[in-house]
Amino acid sequence: MAKNEKKFGFDKEERxxxxxxxxxYEAKVIRREKREDNDDSEGGRHYYIHYKGWKQTWDxxxxxxxxxxxxxxxxxxQQQLKxxxxxxxxxxxxxxxxxxxxxxxxxxxxxxxxxxxxxTEKSRMEDDAKRPSFKVPMPESLKGLLVDDxxxxxxxxxxxxxxxxxxxxxxLGQYAQSKSADDMKDSEVLNEVIQxxxxxxxxxxxxxxxxxxxRKQHDELKSTYPDKEVSDLYxxxxxxxxxxxxxxxxxxxxxxxxxxxxLKDMFADFLSFLQDHEKDYxxxxxxxxxxxxxx
Numbered sequence: 001m002a003k004n005e006k007k008f009g010f011d012k013e014e015r016x017x018x019x020x021x022x023x024x025y026e027a028k029v030i031r032r033e034k035r036e037d038n039d040d041s042e043g044g045r046h047y048y049i050h051y052k053g054w055k056q057t058w059d060x061x062x063x064x065x066x067x068x069x070x071x072x073x074x075x076x077x078q079q080q081l082k083x084x085x086x087x088x089x090x091x092x093x094x095x096x097x098x099x100x101x102x103x104x105x106x107x108x109x110x111x112x113x114x115x116x117x118x119x120t121e122k123s124r125m126e127d128d129a130k131r132p133s134f135k136v137p138m139p140e141s142l143k144g145l146l147v148d149d150x151x152x153x154x155x156x157x158x159x160x161x162x163x164x165x166x167x168x169x170x171x172l173g174q175y176a177q178s179k180s181a182d183d184m185k186d187s188e189v190l191n192e193v194i195q196x197x198x199x200x201x202x203x204x205x206x207x208x209x210x211x212x213x214x215r216k217q218h219d220e221l222k223s224t225y226p227d228k229e230v231s232d233l234y235x236x237x238x239x240x241x242x243x244x245x246x247x248x249x250x251x252x253x254x255x256x257x258x259x260x261x262x263l264k265d266m267f268a269d270f271l272s273f274l275q276d277h278e279k280d281y282x283x284x285x286x287x288x289x290x291x292x293x294x295x
Contacts (some may be wrong), residue, residue, distance in 0.1 A: 076248050157213075216291035
C-alpha cells in the first residue's frame with residue numbers, strides 16, 4: 001500500500017479542480033484507490049471527489065485524468081471554459097445532468113463569497129490589479145472544436161493521429177504567405193509574431209497544452225523524431241489549445257500597452273484565418289488511445 005501511495009498525483013483532502021462534462025469545478029479529494037488495469041478501461045488511479053457547494057449526492061469516483069491542480073493557470077482555464085460553454089449553441093450541448101447545469105451556476109453565484117478562500121482571492125485580486133487586461137476573442141466555431149477536442153480525448157479515450165500532415169509550422173507559414181507585406185516594417189512585425197507563436201507552442205506543449213493521457217504519445221513521438229520540434233509534428237488541434245492559454249502567458253510577461261494592442265489584433269486575425277481554413281486544418285483524425293492505462 002505504501003508503495004502505491006507514492007504514485008498518486010493528488011493527496012487526500014487536497015483542493016483540486018475536476019472536469020465534469022466540458023467544464024472544471026472546484027472540488028476536494030475524499031478518498032483514492034489504485035485499480036487494477038483491465039480490458040474494461042477502468043484501471044489506474046481513481047479519486048472520490050466532492051464538488052464544492054454541492055450535496056454529497058454529487059460525489060463520485062473519477063479517473064486521474066479528470067483532476068487538475070488548484071493553480072492560478074488552471075483557475076483561469078476553468079473560467080475560460082465556462083465562458084466558452086455559456087456561449088455555445090444549444091444544439092452542441094450534451095447531457096446537462098451534472099454540476100455544469102444552470103442550477104449549479106446559480107448556487108455558485110450566490111455562494112461564491114461565502115465559500116471562497118480568502119488568501120487565494122486576495123492573491124488573485126493583487127495579480128489582476130498589476131496585469132493589463134488581455135483577451136483574444138475566439139470565433140464560435142473554434143470554441144466548438146475545442147470542446148469536441150476535449151470530448152474526444154477525455155470521454156472517447158482517443159488521441160490525435162500524429163505526426164500531422166499539416167503541422168503547426170506549415171499553418172503558420174501559410175498564414176504568413178496569406179498576408180500582404182507592403183513594407184519591410186509590417187513584414188518584420190508579422191515574422192516576429194509568427195516566430196513568437198511557434199516558440200510558445202514548442203516551449204509550452206508538454207507542460208501546458210497536453211492532457212495527461214497524451215504525454216506518453218508525446219514521449220514516444222519525440223523519441224521517434226528527436227531532431228524535430230513539436231511544431232513540426234503537431235497540428236491545428238493542439239495549436240488552438242495554445243490560444244486558450246496565450247492571454248495568461250502574455251499578461252505574465254512585461255509587454256507595453258502598444259505591443260499588447262498589436263498582439264491582440266494579430267492573434268484575432270490569425271484565429272479568423274484558422275476559422276476560414278477550418279476544413280483544411282481540422283480533419284477530426286483521432287484514434288483510440290493505447291496509453292490511457294499507462295499512467
